[in-house]
Amino acid sequence: MSDGRAAPVYGGESLLYLTDEQLRQGIEAMFFAYRGFTADPDRILADMHYGRAHHRAIHFINRAPGTTVNNLLSILGVTKQSLNRVLRTLIADGLVESRVGTADRRERHLYLTEAGRALETRLSDAQRARMRAAYREAGPEAVAGFRKVLEAMMDADMRRAYNRLKDGA
Template sequence: MAEGGPGPSSGENLLFLTDDQLRRGIEAMFFAYRGFTADPDRILENYAYGRAHHRALHFIRRSPGTTVNNLLAILGVTKQSLNRVLRTLIEDGLVESRVGRRDKRERHLFLTAKGAGLEHDLSEAQRRRMRAAYRTAGPAAVAGFRQVLEAMMEPEMRRQYQSLKDGSA
């Protein structure tokens, strides 16, 4: 029997690709995503905000001065949907919108001190769970986790993800 090829008789064990294994992975994603959003959701209940607001705050903190269009591409929603969220965040003084210097059509978005405060609370809650999971699973598992997630993204989203290299404020 040929042993060199990538077929089912290859040296690599392909049991992890059975439909049942894939189904397990699908269910793991489903249940884990619920945990992933649970802590910020609990905080947001105390405000008139939802997950959409959290996402906007996250990516504005991540890329201060980003334009509405950039944010649209990252979040993958319509401008009407994003606009509703941004309007409330701006009205409530969490986000500042500055007209572009070079291109006055653009609006550059920044967190105010108040906005940065809420963003920090939300992301700290989310990081706390992530940190516990990472610590439980260990560094090798974390590397695998990230590899699989990255391979699961739509190509366009993978580009967005990869271009967000530096996360430090």
């Protein structure tokens, strides 16, 4: 590692895109882009007294209605205590509903209420607008590459969670 300058050519194919400098730029691009990615919802959330954690919960509950607390936990990658704090406020504010499971009465299934869906729409409209503008500017081939690199960057279990959501499980 820290090879300074990577081997420029291998098997006739240029590997210049793997130099430390290129990787460093990719790291910085990721950092700056993620800021933009969260900026619009953050602004909306700041007005109510919610944070990014609430947004994440709302997003994934909307994405997989009826999901259990445990499932949400593994998707978000936080502890149940941490999630619970957020969930408690969302339920108290009437944005999320928690229903006792029918098959397994230990489980709680989570749903957005009408108000919850309204907020979700507002948040994801803002986020999608930026995403759409970026996609349009970059074009379809760039988007395909974008997705490909992001998927390769995920941890194995996150990639599984991602694909499960993608395929609508």
